[in-house]
Amino acid sequence: xIFGFSRELRLLKASEFKRVFDKAEIKVSDxxxxxxxxxxxxxxxxxxxxxxxxxxxxxxxxxxIKRALRETFRHRQDSLKGLDYVVLARKGLGELDNRQLHSxxxxxxxxxxxxxxxxxxKATTSSHSPDRxxxxxx
Numbered sequence: 001x002i003f004g005f006s007r008e009l010r011l012l013k014a015s016e017f018k019r020v021f022d023k024a025e026i027k028v029s030d031x032x033x034x035x036x037x038x039x040x041x042x043x044x045x046x047x048x049x050x051x052x053x054x055x056x057x058x059x060x061x062x063x064x065i066k067r068a069l070r071e072t073f074r075h076r077q078d079s080l081k082g083l084d085y086v087v088l089a090r091k092g093l094g095e096l097d098n099r100q101l102h103s104x105x106x107x108x109x110x111x112x113x114x115x116x117x118x119x120x121x122k123a124t125t126s127s128h129s130p131d132r133x134x135x136x137x138x
Contacts, residue, residue, distance in 0.1 A: 009077065011048030011084060020048070020086045028112045030104065032093040035112050037083045045080040047073050051089045061094035065101065072105040079113050 011017055024036035040046065049069055051062045069087055073080070096104065
């Protein structure tokens with residue numbers, strides 16, 4: 001298990017962000033954060049961060065949030081495989097202390113993981129369900 005955060009684990013191009021924004025398959029929302037996700041063709045998860053100055057005023061807070069997001073993502077990357085994630089900060093996220101921030105992020109990653117397994121299960125059951133022959137009703 002590699003816990004690095006290399007360039008391959010990041011969304012870098014606007015087109016990669018747009019792909020997730022346009023057709024997000026998974027949405028995990030909270031008062032302070034929104035996580036969007038979409039399947040990718042890779043066996044690795046990738047993350048893109050949108051921490052707007054409009055929502056988190058202080059640069060120190062924006063950087064702290066980005067560090068926390070990267071760290072929690074890095075630790076959970078094995079359970080988040082095969083998806084591109086875009087994380088958007090909402091107003092108030094910068095006001096959380098580190099303990100609250102890490103707790104919130106862990107909870108949201110867990111929710112995203114559960115939704116991903118739910119989407120995967122739904123896709124496999126619907127695509128592999130046998131066609132039922134209709135029997136005439138007497």
